[in-house]
Amino acid sequence: xxxxxxxxxxxxxxxxxxxxxxxxxxxxxxxxxxxxxxxxxxxxxxxxxxxxxxxxxxxxxxxxxxxxxxxxxxxxxxxxxxxxxxxxxxxxxxxxxxxxxxxxxxxxxxxxxxxxxxxxxxxxxxxxxxxxxxxxxxxxxxxxxxxxxxxxxxxxxxxxxxxxxxxxxxxxxxxxxxxxxxxxxxxxxxxxxxxxxxxxxxxxxxxxxxxxxxxxxxxxxxxxxxxxxxxxxxxxxxxxxxxxxxxxxxxxxxxxxxxxxxxxxxxxxxxxxxxxxxxxxxxxxxxxx
Ligand code: NAP
Numbered sequence: 001x002x003x004x005x006x007x008x009x010x011x012x013x014x015x016x017x018x019x020x021x022x023x024x025x026x027x028x029x030x031x032x033x034x035x036x037x038x039x040x041x042x043x044x045x046x047x048x049x050x051x052x053x054x055x056x057x058x059x060x061x062x063x064x065x066x067x068x069x070x071x072x073x074x075x076x077x078x079x080x081x082x083x084x085x086x087x088x089x090x091x092x093x094x095x096x097x098x099x100x101x102x103x104x105x106x107x108x109x110x111x112x113x114x115x116x117x118x119x120x121x122x123x124x125x126x127x128x129x130x131x132x133x134x135x136x137x138x139x140x141x142x143x144x145x146x147x148x149x150x151x152x153x154x155x156x157x158x159x160x161x162x163x164x165x166x167x168x169x170x171x172x173x174x175x176x177x178x179x180x181x182x183x184x185x186x187x188x189x190x191x192x193x194x195x196x197x198x199x200x201x202x203x204x205x206x207x208x209x210x211x212x213x214x215x216x217x218x219x220x221x222x223x224x225x226x227x228x229x230x231x232x233x234x235x236x237x238x239x240x241x242x243x244x245x246x247x248x249x250x251x252x253x254x255x256x257x258x259x260x261x262x263x264x265x266x267x268x269x270x271x272x273x274x275x276x277x278x279x280x281x282x283x284x285x286x287x288x289x
Pocket of ligand 1: 007008009010011012013030031032056069070071072074077078095096097098115116117118119120121239251
């Protein structure tokens with residue numbers, strides 16, 4: 001029997017664990033502490049399921065597949081205490097937004113997932129709203145994983161061009177997360193005069209940074225992303241908006257900070273990104289991760 005663990009019993013990790021619960025596998029959901037979660041799925045807020053979480057630091061046997069679904073600022077603490085879960089062939093899926101974190105791993109089979117799972121955790125209540133998809137690069141390991149989960153609700157989609165999928169999500173996150181976090185407003189901030197222009201300029205800089213890394217997007221993508229933003233309900237918050245309101249560390253390092261470092265690498269001029277990045281850094285709370 002396959003052993004699977006999911007570290008990070010939040011919106012994404014709990015959904016992955018719940019989706020895989022009925023497979024013929026041994027699955028553990030691991031967090032900072034033992035707790036029992038109330039879990040709602042697919043936007044159905046009437047039917048509650050329970051999910052048990054075991055503490056990561058207590059000893060567990062090595063697993064064959066490990067999903068890591070913590071926020072970017074929480075990754076270092078996971079990496080300092082997860083080695084007991086690994087054997088040489090363990091496949092690790094980093095189910096996170098952003099880019100640039102894989103270099104922190106000292107393990108051969110780690111793959112960045114592009115996560116399309118939407119949900120929220122409040123206390124011990126996790127509400128999954130919609131989507132069950134993780135996009136991964138196509139290789140022998142991920143093909144094996146995709147077959148393994150084929151009978152579950154988790155949709156592992158394999159692509160030949162993972163970098164494009166990662167950068168597309170990075171761009172979608174870039175503008176809306178920045179403006180909602182900095183203004184401490186929901187998507188309603190898009191109605192402020194000049195805000196859509198600011199998003200457009202930021203996205204154009206993002207596309208230029210992608211191009212320097214040989215990730216090519218048509219400029220039409222800016223209109224497509226702005227159209228996605230316009231489809232958001234005005235009372236919808238983004239994860240960076242919720243994190244800033246809760247005074248939690250922001251995922252800047254893997255989104256705006258990552259793009260900033262790549263822009264510097266290629267000596268690109270990115271005045272909008274530079275300003276946004278500095279302003280976000282200034283908001284970053286100095287608190288325990
Ligand atoms: P989340 O709800 O905040 O969940 C993170 C979980 O990890 C929390 O339960 C947290 O515990 C736990 N954790 C933190 N440090 C840990 C540690 N050292 N050991 C074990 N567990 C630890 O975050 P999320 O929304 O699932 O997001 C995970 C990633 O997916 C992020 O990169 C996010 O941007 C991305 N994403 C999220 C969504 C979404 O809709 N939520 C959509 C797409 C992508 P505590 O509860 O104790 O803090």
